[in-house]
Amino acid sequence: MAVAARNKKSARRRQLEAAINYPIDWLEERSGLVGGIKYFIFRKVPGDTNWFHTLGSATLTAFLVQALTGAILAMYYKPDPQSAYQSIQHITNDITLGWLVRGMHKWGASVFIILMFFHMARVFLFGAYKYPRELNWIIGVMLLAIGMLEGFTGYLLPWDQTAYWATVVGINLNGTAPFLGPFLADFLRGGAEIGGETISRFYAMHMLLIPGLIFALIGLHLYLVIRLGVTSPPWSSAAAGSEAAGEEPRTNGRSGLTQPAARSGWRRNGGEG
Amino acid sequence: MASTDDWRRQFTKYKEDVKERGKPFYPYAMFHDTVMSLVVVSVIIGVTCVWYFTSGEDPSSCGSGHSCLLGPRYSDPADPATTNFVPRPDWYFYFLFYLLRIFKWPDSVILGTVGIPTIALIIAFMLPFFDRRMERRLTRRPVAVIGAILVVLSMGVLTYKGATAHEALASEVVGAVPTWAQREGFAGNAEAIAGAKIFASSGCTACHTYLGTGSSNQGAPDLSAEGSKGRDKQFFTSYIRDPSKFGNNVMPKFGFSDQQLGQLAAFLLASKGPK
Ligand code: HEM
Numbered sequence: 001m002a003v004a005a006r007n008k009k010s011a012r013r014r015q016l017e018a019a020i021n022y023p024i025d026w027l028e029e030r031s032g033l034v035g036g037i038k039y040f041i042f043r044k045v046p047g048d049t050n051w052f053h054t055l056g057s058a059t060l061t062a063f064l065v066q067a068l069t070g071a072i073l074a075m076y077y078k079p080d081p082q083s084a085y086q087s088i089q090h091i092t093n094d095i096t097l098g099w100l101v102r103g104m105h106k107w108g109a110s111v112f113i114i115l116m117f118f119h120m121a122r123v124f125l126f127g128a129y130k131y132p133r134e135l136n137w138i139i140g141v142m143l144l145a146i147g148m149l150e151g152f153t154g155y156l157l158p159w160d161q162t163a164y165w166a167t168v169v170g171i172n173l174n175g176t177a178p179f180l181g182p183f184l185a186d187f188l189r190g191g192a193e194i195g196g197e198t199i200s201r202f203y204a205m206h207m208l209l210i211p212g213l214i215f216a217l218i219g220l221h222l223y224l225v226i227r228l229g230v231t232s233p234p235w236s237s238a239a240a241g242s243e244a245a246g247e248e249p250r251t252n253g254r255s256g257l258t259q260p261a262a263r264s265g266w267r268r269n270g271g272e273g
Numbered sequence: 274m275a276s277t278d279d280w281r282r283q284f285t286k287y288k289e290d291v292k293e294r295g296k297p298f299y300p301y302a303m304f305h306d307t308v309m310s311l312v313v314v315s316v317i318i319g320v321t322c323v324w325y326f327t328s329g330e331d332p333s334s335c336g337s338g339h340s341c342l343l344g345p346r347y348s349d350p351a352d353p354a355t356t357n358f359v360p361r362p363d364w365y366f367y368f369l370f371y372l373l374r375i376f377k378w379p380d381s382v383i384l385g386t387v388g389i390p391t392i393a394l395i396i397a398f399m400l401p402f403f404d405r406r407m408e409r410r411l412t413r414r415p416v417a418v419i420g421a422i423l424v425v426l427s428m429g430v431l432t433y434k435g436a437t438a439h440e441a442l443a444s445e446v447v448g449a450v451p452t453w454a455q456r457e458g459f460a461g462n463a464e465a466i467a468g469a470k471i472f473a474s475s476g477c478t479a480c481h482t483y484l485g486t487g488s489s490n491q492g493a494p495d496l497s498a499e500g501s502k503g504r505d506k507q508f509f510t511s512y513i514r515d516p517s518k519f520g521n522n523v524m525p526k527f528g529f530s531d532q533q534l535g536q537l538a539a540f541l542l543a544s545k546g547p548k
Binding site: 040041042043044045046047049050051053054055057058061062065081085088089092093099100103104106107108109110111113115121124125126127128129130131132133134137138141144145148151152155158159160161162163164165166168169170172173174175176177178181182185192193194195229231232234235 | 280283284287288290291292294295296297298299301302303305306308309310312313314316317318320321322324325330332343346347348349350351352353360361362363364365366369373383386387394397398400401402404405407408409410411414417421425476491517522523524525526
């Protein structure tokens with residue numbers, strides 16, 4: 001009796017598992033995505049990665065906050081000189097939680113920039129820009145520059161005095177560049193004066209062009225991070241790149257940190273690096 | 274200096290190390306990443322709350338009724354005509370903003386606006402190619418450490434200076450007009466005095482200095498003795514009407530009326546330097 005019940009249950013369980021696995025296998029067979037995600041999640045990282053290594057994903061989180069809050073703001077913001085300011089007031093004062101969305105976008109921008117600098121500092125201090133990660137450093141510098149451009153184009157949009165005059169000066173500064181300067185300034189302004197054309201231009205760049213570029217570059221950046229693996233800390237005994245020839249890897253007090261994997265069962269991906 | 278083969282050997286060793294002694298991304302690193310991301314989102318929300326709940330719907334309520342710890346929700350609507358407003362970029366451009374004060378118009382401003390940022394960017398791009406040593410331990414990378422300290426210090430100082438730079442407010446500057454008129458000897462010239470008031474209240478002193486008032490910014494020159502350079506009224510009127518026609522792409526086009534332009538020109542013409 002009892003045995004029969006158990007068998008029945010496990011048969012049901014088998015059915016359930018099959019039902020869950022079917023779509024997963026279906027997806028895997030047609031895309032290989034499941035294996036990719038599994039690889040991403042269970043790939044090995046150096047045993048002594050630590051809190052410093054979280055700065056990159058923290059930057060990513062800050063960027064995703066910007067993307068999400070930005071998309072919501074775009075539903076209410078009106079990019080023309082007659083209504084931009086009112087739409088910002090409306091978002092901040094009237095719309096339910098509008099203040100939160102706008103505030104998170106406004107302050108998240110600064111957090112994003114600060115985190116990029118912190119992440120860059122960690123990469124620099126860890127010497128993580130060295131072979132074979134030079135390209136990823138270069139992509140990172142591009143992200144930094146483009147991230148600041150994103151801040152510059154967003155600053156105009158509230159169309160208040162702060163926004164307007166900062167942009168007047170900013171565009172005119174571009175104008176001082178040799179040869180290209182005046183063209184660049186004219187292009188940014190969209191005419192002789194800062195006005196409706198300028199807002200549309202800044203809006204398009206701020207909403208489409210620059211975020212698209214940032215997304216693409218972050219994609220490349222993360223692809224390289226996964227392909228090459230993250231650098232272990234320079235104090236790590238493993239592959240820290242000590243130049244003195246033949247120097248034995250130091251096994252210091254941190255070796256405990258190096259091997260927490262040994263006490264866990266997470267070895268699914270043992271075959272891959 | 275390591276050879277390419279050294280690098281390859283070292284990277285192979287790294288991969289072996291990770292394979293043998295590494296730990297899986299999930300749950301270890303992922304746990305840290307998640308905690309950090311939650312901290313980031315909480316900080317953003319926290320700052321937003323402080324900003325919102327210490328400010329009011331009206332920007333002028335800052336200081337009266339609202340403490341505006343993190344500034345107003347927005348400033349007054351953009352108004353291209355009254356520039357009684359000190360232009361200031363967002364904080365992460367302060368270093369650039371201050372750098373520009375160090376360079377004076379017109380020959381060297383390009384150094385500040387384009388030269389230094391471009392050089393800094395190129396150095397940043399090229400860093401992996403300058404530093405080709407394998408060594409990663411900080412105690413054995415003195416140049417990198419000193420370089421990092423210098424960069425952080427100079428960025429910090431420039432940002433701080435940019436943030437605290439005293440910008441004279443229009444109302445204070447207007448108070449100085451009688452002194453100017455007396456020292457420059459145009460007290461009897463009503464048109465020049467009217468021009469001086471426009472000059473003082475329109476934000477010109479955000480970039481130009483005049484008898485020690487204002488702050489030199491973006492490389493704009495001192496104007497205390499502008500009238501002794503042999504230029505005529507016609508020149509000043511058309512220059513201020515559209516500075517870009519004279520190759521000045523930094524100074525904004527203010528949109529003054531013809532009468533205001535005439536008064537400003539009279540003021541500049543009468544500014545022959547302190548007596
Ligand atoms: C949108 C901005 C950025 C995002 C979302 C981002 C994200 C990440 C993530 C998630 C990692 C994995 C390891 C870690 O978190 O430390 C990483 C590694 C790396 N990042 Fe970034 N990053 C950004 C900007 C930058 C900048 C500005 C630089 C430097 C100029 C840079 C250079 C690097 C390098 C060289 C690595 C490899 C580090 C290693 O192997 O240890 N990244 N990035």
